[in-house]
Amino acid sequence: SIKEQTYIMVKPDGVQRGLVGEIIARFEKRGFKLVAMKLVHATPEHLEKHYADLKGKPFFPGLIKYMASGPVVGMVWEGLDAVKTGRAMLGATNPLASSPGTIRGDYALAVGRNICHGSDAVESAKKEIALWFPEGIIQYTNTNEGWIFE
Ligand code: DAT
Ligand code: MG
Numbered sequence: 001s002i003k004e005q006t007y008i009m010v011k012p013d014g015v016q017r018g019l020v021g022e023i024i025a026r027f028e029k030r031g032f033k034l035v036a037m038k039l040v041h042a043t044p045e046h047l048e049k050h051y052a053d054l055k056g057k058p059f060f061p062g063l064i065k066y067m068a069s070g071p072v073v074g075m076v077w078e079g080l081d082a083v084k085t086g087r088a089m090l091g092a093t094n095p096l097a098s099s100p101g102t103i104r105g106d107y108a109l110a111v112g113r114n115i116c117h118g119s120d121a122v123e124s125a126k127k128e129i130a131l132w133f134p135e136g137i138i139q140y141t142n143t144n145e146g147w148i149f150e
Contacts, residue, residue: 002149005035005137006082006119007128008090012070014115015039019107020073023116026089026103027077031148036076036129036137044068049131059112066112074132080149083125086118 008027010020028034042050047067054060077086091098091105095114098105108114119125129137 002080002145003078004080004082004122004125005076005078005129006086006125007117007132008075008077008086008119009117009132010073010075011067011113011115011117012072013066013113014107015071015073017107017115019115022107023073023103024075027075027086030079030085030089031144032077032079032082032086033142033145034075035078035139036133037073038133039071039073040132041071042068046131050128062112076129076133076137083119083122087120090116090118 008023010023014020014023024034044064047064048055051060051063051067054063057063079085089103091102093114094111095104095108096111098108100106103116104114119128
């Protein structure tokens with residue numbers, strides 16, 4: 001659906017390394033519509049909810065500490081097949097396995113410092129959007145739409 005939404009987040013290392021604009025630019029240029037965005041220094045409790053599925057993994061404590069170490073930029077992007085396409089634009093979880101041309105494949109080397117997050121399914125996107133944007137997303141018309149979709 002062209003109304004599919006995904007939660008994309010620049011992690012603390014991406015913010016520190018000045019990659020916020022670069023990551024936004026890729027989603028903008030691809031034709032996705034920005035429907036929510038905020039800079040937030042998340043608490044460990046909030047991040048534990050975001051990563052609830054990974055609780056119990058050996059890297060979980062380190063992941064939460066890293067994610068809470070500085071502000072992140074959370075965004076909701078909308079467009080055709082946004083979840084799957086967003087994941088493809090991010091690249092593989094381990095940047096060493098990410099193709100050049102992907103965000104992780106161009107800017108990261110370590111799995112624990114992979115600079116960005118993207119929802120892995122429509123259902124998890126819905127949960128993540130509700131967690132990070134309880135106030136809701138922004139409804140507006142993008143007048144470019146007729147040039148992006150048939
Ligand atoms: P993704 O972020 O690609 O959805 P995930 O949901 O499996 O991957 O894991 C969430 C984050 O946890 C991932 O971006 C980086 C970290 N992580 C995953 N596997 C890891 C590992 N084996 N060692 C260290 N960090 C890991
Ligand atoms: Mg994941």
